[in-house]
Amino acid sequence: xxxxxxxxxxxxxxxxxxxxxxxxxxxxxxxxxxxxxxxxxxxxxxxxxx
Numbered sequence: 001x002x003x004x005x006x007x008x009x010x011x012x013x014x015x016x017x018x019x020x021x022x023x024x025x026x027x028x029x030x031x032x033x034x035x036x037x038x039x040x041x042x043x044x045x046x047x048x049x050x
Contacts, residue, residue, distance in 0.1 A: 036044070
C-alpha cells in the first residue's frame with residue numbers, strides 16, 4: 001500500500017468498524033440496567049444501613 005492509498009483504506013476500515021459497533025449495540029443489553037433515580041439510591045442506602 002502506498003502512502004496515497006492510506007487515507008482511503010483507513011476510511012474504509014472505519015466504515016466497517018462503525019457498522020460492526022452499531023450492529024452490536026442494537027436492542028437492549030441484559031448487562032445494562034437503567035440508571036436508578038435519586039430516590040432509589042437514597043432507599044438503597046437506607047436499606048444498607050438498617
